[in-house]
Amino acid sequence: MRITAIETLYLAGGITVHAGPIQWLWVRIHTEDGLYGLGETYPHPASEEAIIHSRLAPRLLGQDAGRIEGLWASMFDAVSYSGWAGAEMRAISAVDTALWDLKGKALGVPVYELLGGATRDRIRTYNTCYDHISFLDEPVRLAESLLESGIRAMKIWPFDPVAKITGGNYITPEQIREGIRPLRLIKEKFGDSMEVAMEFHGYWNLPCAMQMARACEPYSPMWLEEMLGQDNMAAYRELASSTPLPLTISERLMTAWQYRELLAGGAARVVMPDVAWCGGLTQAKKIADMGAVHYLPVAPHNCGGPVLHAATMHLAAAVPNLYIAESVRRHYADEYTPIVGPLDAPQDGFFDLPRGPGLGLDLLPAVLERGDLVRRRTA
Ligand SMILES: [Mg+2]
Incomplete structure (x- = not known):
């Protein structure tokens, strides 16, 4: 289950929630099998997106997506020396969540x-x-x-x-x-x-x-x-x-x-x-x-x-x-x-109990068609 691409998505206009517009950043980890896992973080998508593509993607591409602990350690290694307790850890959180979703989908079971x-x-x-x-x-x-x-x-x-x-x-x-x-x-x-x-x-x-x-x-x-x-x-x-x-x-x-x-x-x-x-x-x-x-x-x-x-x-x-x-x-x-x-x-x-496989949910096609979607892919 080799990782072939890392994709990030967010809506520049945000989603209007109780406290006003908020921007959630989603990450999709794609594999050679055609599967992808979905993760999320917030609230500064431009910063989190930059870390994912510049620092984390080189540690992920070509690797076995199922080795979640090992990939976590590698991602941490990629950001830890310069300080990690900000957009770096939020970026890792989104990727890690996507890897669990992906593994659940690959095995056909809920993440729990x-x-x-x-x-x-x-x-x-x-x-x-x-x-x-x-x-x-x-x-x-x-x-x-x-x-x-x-x-x-x-x-x-x-x-x-x-x-x-x-x-x-x-x-x-x-x-x-x-x-x-x-x-x-x-x-x-x-x-x-x-x-x-x-x-x-x-x-x-x-x-x-x-x-x-x-x-x-x-x-x-x-x-x-x-x-x-x-x-x-x-x-x-x-x-x-x-x-x-x-x-x-x-x-x-x-x-x-x-x-x-x-x-x-x-x-x-x-x-x-x-x-x-x-x-x-x-x-x-x-x-x-x-x-x-x-x-x-x-x-x-x-x-x-x-x-x-x-x-x-x-x-x-x-x-x-x-x-x-x-x-x-x-x-x-x-x-x-x-x-x-x-x-x-x-x-x-x-x-x-939540349903699976994986996390059991996905972005609707309408989200991907929104005019303000900011989509970036590293492969
Ligand atoms: Mg609180």
């Missing part, structure tokens, strides 16, 4: 079978609330609407507007009360029926994070996500020691080596790799397994494009230590459809 087989019959999910209903304005109506579709866990980021005002440098008692309001209203109305994860996007300093964590404690959120940036694990340990609530960081760490440092520090209670950023399924599986060794669950980050969504579901099907998988109702119900066609929605808060 290659990862060791399913460890569950269905995948529990929470909704990240980029919804038509605002969690700031109508938190109770939003929670109610999720409960009506069987979803019993949700993620919100109500402190972000305050961070925009104060730069994350201070927070007043009034702002804490305002930030906590959606969490308080949801928990007062629905109690244990709806779990709520709190996301902070790394906007805050340590004393603010400690104050907000204390304010969240009476409402027992599922976790507190990325209260600080991810670059100072000592600060995270101090934050973790100040609150009984579980912390998670997060999708911006890359490779098993960066997660090793996180886990060794004991600050995170939930492990949250993004398959499209952390080094693909090859690294995500190792990261999940390292979490298991530390008696920690994994809750994979899944807030990108449709191929990431599929890859995340295969990972979630396979890893024994899954906590819960992220998904965005607006994505699978609506925004992914013009790209890959209709996808499964969760039933009673659970996704069915």
Whole structure:
């Protein structure tokens, strides 16, 4: 199964999603058998495309596509000396995901079978609330609407507007009360029926994070996500020691080596790799397994494009230590459809096991015909 061509594709005009236009980069790895595998990363396609064609393609062309671990090591070698924790690792993530898809297609099995087989019959999910209903304005109506579709866990980021005002440098008692309001209203109305994860996007300093964590404690959120940036694990340990609530960081760490440092520090209670950023399924599986060794669950980050969504579901099907998988109702119900066609929605808060072969989805012909398609091929 020799690799004959590496192709990248993205839409210059982007796809309009909840937060505005976004550009997902897709990579297709072609082989002499006429098969191809599909991978994805984001959000800077021109940079990721450049790395794929200039640095990774020479390591891939002519090689056996089935030797995924060996190709990962070779790709890492091609970029590691000049620094890899950016577009380089996102590019590797997309190629690696495509290689798993390709291998699944070649063997006629879903990718989760290659990862060791399913460890569950269905995948529990929470909704990240980029919804038509605002969690700031109508938190109770939003929670109610999720409960009506069987979803019993949700993620919100109500402190972000305050961070925009104060730069994350201070927070007043009034702002804490305002930030906590959606969490308080949801928990007062629905109690244990709806779990709520709190996301902070790394906007805050340590004393603010400690104050907000204390304010969240009476409402027992599922976790507190990325209260600080991810670059100072000592600060995270101090934050973790100040609150009984579980912390998670997060999708911006890359490779098993960066997660090793996180886990060794004991600050995170939930492990949250993004398959499209952390080094693909090859690294995500190792990261999940390292979490298991530390008696920690994994809750994979899944807030990108449709191929990431599929890859995340295969990972979630396979890893024994899954906590819960992220998904965005607006994505699978609506925004992914013009790209890959209709996808499964969760039933009673659970996704069915993904189908194969491979990742089990492909770009629609209409995507390839779009006038703003940027397509580049190295053979
Ligand atoms: Mg996050």
